[in-house]
Every structure is written in structure tokens, then in C-alpha cells.
Amino acid sequence: RAAWRAVDGGSSAVDSVVEGCSTCEELRCDGTVGPGGSPDENGETTMDALVMDGVTMEVGAVAAMRYVKDGIKAARLVMQHTEHTLLVGEKASEFAISMGLPGPTNLSSSESIEKWTKWKNSSCQPNFRKNVLPENNCGPYRPNNYLDLSDETCPDTYQNKISRLPQVGLHSHDTISMAVIDRTGRIAVGTSTNGATFKVPGRVGDGPIAGSSAYAVDEVGACCATGDGDVMMRFLPWYYRNSIAHLV
Numbered sequence: 001r002a003a004w005r006a007v008d009g010g011s012s013a014v015d016s017v018v019e020g021c022s023t024c025e026e027l028r029c030d031g032t033v034g035p036g037g038s039p040d041e042n043g044e045t046t047m048d049a050l051v052m053d054g055v056t057m058e059v060g061a062v063a064a065m066r067y068v069k070d071g072i073k074a075a076r077l078v079m080q081h082t083e084h085t086l087l088v089g090e091k092a093s094e095f096a097i098s099m100g101l102p103g104p105t106n107l108s109s110s111e112s113i114e115k116w117t118k119w120k121n122s123s124c125q126p127n128f129r130k131n132v133l134p135e136n137n138c139g140p141y142r143p144n145n146y147l148d149l150s151d152e153t154c155p156d157t158y159q160n161k162i163s164r165l166p167q168v169g170l171h172s173h174d175t176i177s178m179a180v181i182d183r184t185g186r187i188a189v190g191t192s193t194n195g196a197t198f199k200v201p202g203r204v205g206d207g208p209i210a211g212s213s214a215y216a217v218d219e220v221g222a223c224c225a226t227g228d229g230d231v232m233m234r235f236l237p238w239y240y241r242n243s244i245a246h247l248v
Contacts, residue, residue: 036109054216211239
């Protein structure tokens, strides 16, 4: 609604998509966007975000950004004030603060801490680790040499790991993606997310990756979605979709 009000009031597509995603961050949509959302293995909440202009093809993004709550605004600052596409980690935080965004801010909440504590008390299961020891407990982890396993045991090991993977659902995956067409017909897309719940610290999901979470080309259109970001990054579905549409 915030994006609609902005574009209905005459704001540009980029301004409107930033307004929409920013409002979702403030509202902590589904507990997976904005401060206080999905924690990583260490219990820390971080921010991933992207904004893309479908006319200029400019992209700004941040990933694994710590202690700055305004993910989509930080992404826009990357697009507006650098020649880069993506800044990551603590250096993204330093950049955002230097450009005027508030911080450092504790991004954890009582809800995220409670969720993380419950997960820790459940032996850190499920998690995103594979081929490591210990298999069924919290770390520290070390590599497990699966080369020593026989052909007969590998399928069982694979099935056991699949059963321990976090389930992708409304409150566990990368969100939100948004597309806007303004009154002049210009198109923009944006995303904002905390990333996968209980992700390995430092993980970058599909949210800040153009073509993976969202993509916009003015003469074709825009596509965006959320889901299993680690799979989506392998196929860049929305870049592919727009490329096919361009040929039709």
C-alpha cells in the first residue's frame, strides 16, 4: 500500500519501490524483513536488499549488512553514490552510516533471540551445514570426509541430511520482492530480507542478486519472487524470464 500511495502521488518507480520495501522493513513483515527478523547461526539479524531501475539498468544492493536497519535505503545509496552494484558485510554498514543512515543499531529483537535460543536448545537442528561433523549437534564444525563412504551408505547419508534441512515456508525464506510501474511507464524492482533463518553467518541469498530475486527491463517488464534463494541464484530465473520475453 505504501508503494501504491507513493506512485499514485506521482513518485517515480524507484522512489515508490524504496518506499514500499522500507515500510515493510519498518513493519517487520512476516518476521523475515527488517530489524528483529530471521537470525543466523550466531543469533544475529542482518540485512540483504536490492533496488533496480528498469530504464537505466542501474542496480544497488547490500548483503549481510550488520547493525543498519534500513536495507533498501542503503541499497539505493549504493546505486546513487557509487559505481558499484553490491556492498557486503560490515563495510556495507560503514558506507550506509557514512551516507547518513542511522546506526549502529542492534538488529536483534526479543522474538529473534527467542527463536534462536529454541533452535540452539534443539541441537542447532535443522541447519544448512552438510558434509560436516558433528552431524546432529551444534558446532564448531569440521569437514567430514565423505570420500570414505561406500556407494551403499551415500544415499542414506543424503536422505538423512535432506530430512534435517530447514523447511522453506512463509517465515523462513527470503522476502520481500516488489515491482512498480510509475505514471510515466518506468519500471523498478526492489527486495529486502534478513535471509534464510539460521543461515551460516556471511551467507548471501538471492535477495541482493539482480536476476535472482528480481529483474526489470523497461521495454519488457519486471519479474520478482521469493523462495529458496540458494537454488534461485543458480538459475537467475527472473533474468532468464525477461530475456525470453524480450525475444518473443
